[in-house]
Amino acid sequence: MTTPRLSTDGLTVRFRLRGAVVHAVTDLSLTVQPGELLAVVGESGCGKSVLAHTLLGLLPRNATVSGRAVLDGNTELLTGRVSGVRGRRVGLVPQSPATALNPVRTGRRLLEETLRAHGRPRSDADGIAAAVGFDPADLDRYPHELSGGMAQRLCTALALAPDPSLLIADEPTTGLDRPLVDHTLDLLRRRCDTGNTVILITHDLTAAQRVADRVAVMYASRIVEEQPADALFAAPAHPYTAGLLDALPDRAFRAVPGHPPMLTALPAGCAFAPRCTRATDACATMPDLSGTARCHHPLVEQEVAA
Ligand SMILES: Nc1ncnc2c1ncn2[C@@H]1O[C@H](COP(=O)(O)OP(=O)(O)OP(=O)(O)O)[C@@H](O)[C@H]1O
Ligand code: SF4
Ligand SMILES: [Mg+2]
Numbered sequence: 001m002t003t004p005r006l007s008t009d010g011l012t013v014r015f016r017l018r019g020a021v022v023h024a025v026t027d028l029s030l031t032v033q034p035g036e037l038l039a040v041v042g043e044s045g046c047g048k049s050v051l052a053h054t055l056l057g058l059l060p061r062n063a064t065v066s067g068r069a070v071l072d073g074n075t076e077l078l079t080g081r082v083s084g085v086r087g088r089r090v091g092l093v094p095q096s097p098a099t100a101l102n103p104v105r106t107g108r109r110l111l112e113e114t115l116r117a118h119g120r121p122r123s124d125a126d127g128i129a130a131a132v133g134f135d136p137a138d139l140d141r142y143p144h145e146l147s148g149g150m151a152q153r154l155c156t157a158l159a160l161a162p163d164p165s166l167l168i169a170d171e172p173t174t175g176l177d178r179p180l181v182d183h184t185l186d187l188l189r190r191r192c193d194t195g196n197t198v199i200l201i202t203h204d205l206t207a208a209q210r211v212a213d214r215v216a217v218m219y220a221s222r223i224v225e226e227q228p229a230d231a232l233f234a235a236p237a238h239p240y241t242a243g244l245l246d247a248l249p250d251r252a253f254r255a256v257p258g259h260p261p262m263l264t265a266l267p268a269g270c271a272f273a274p275r276c277t278r279a280t281d282a283c284a285t286m287p288d289l290s291g292t293a294r295c296h297h298p299l300v301e302q303e304v305a306a
Contacts, residue, residue, distance in 0.1 A: 091164030
């Protein structure tokens with residue numbers, strides 16, 4: 001059996017605020033193999049970026065973390081010293097590229113410093129920039145001289161420079177036009193095809209469908225469904241996943257009605273219940289993630305087809 005690139009067990013993150021606790025990530029257990037591209041999808045605020053920051057040891061001081069996350073079967077990410085791991089073995093394309101870039105360094109300087117720190121020649125900078133669709137001639141610009149899409153691509157180049165075996169890409173296609181979106185997605189896919197692992201965090205289900213091997217759907221801090229991508233897009237089991245797919249322009253183009261709950265006041269049972277047409281009294285208790293969906297009344301394939 002291959003050693004998973006990443007496995008998490010019961011990963012839970014809470015933020016302490018004055019008078020409240022934010023349940024940002026709850027009991028999250030997943031396994032990602034070498035060569036796999038896992039997409040993590042879900043509405044704004046469900047905990048996707050907090051998950052990414054947790055795995056990179058980048059949480060603020062008001063956070064408490066429990067559970068486990070193990071890289072390559074030998075490196076604890078939550079309790080070990082992550083400084084030697086971050087960048088080199090686990091890379092992050094951050095969600096907010098503009099704020100992630102050091103404003104007083106040109107793109108070239110940033111990229112060359114990253115390459116040097118990881119023992120790669122500075123002369124690789126142009127090639128890495130070109131690979132992410134960033135014109136090497138623009139590397140001599142400062143971050144404030146870059147468009148949002150250019151800053152995004154520079155961040156992708158910086159994350160790729162150490163050639164991490166696990167890349168967590170948090171909305172890496174924001175601000176890009178469709179050809180560059182596809183270019184970026186295909187680049188991530190190719191990394192996996194050579195044995196690396198990518199976790200792609202995205203709002204864009206079409207992107208997930210294009211490149212993901214598996215998809216994990218998050219709702220209100222928990223994974224509510226996880227399936228191979230083909231199966232999930234053909235036959236979602238969780239009513240929330242079905243709702244997300246219905247919102248796609250080439251499907252019903254109908255948004256999921258209602259809003260996600262506050263993460264400071266989650267119910268004891270299924271957090272989707274107020275928005276769910278299938279809810280019953282049973283849903284007042286928390287369903288397990290048994291099978292593919294965390295749901296007491298999952299959809300069966302015939303219903304999806306109907
Ligand atoms: N430092 C913090 N202190 C308190 N709450 C926080 C902190 N950071 C994040 N949160 C909360 O944690 C929850 C999850 O946030 P997160 O950024 O992971 O959402 P997301 O799924 O990435 O959303 P989006 O799709 O908009 O990027 C949100 O309710 C957010 O307000
Ligand atoms: S557990 Fe109940 S409320 Fe939650 S998604 Fe399933 S049917 Fe809907
Ligand atoms: Mg986010």
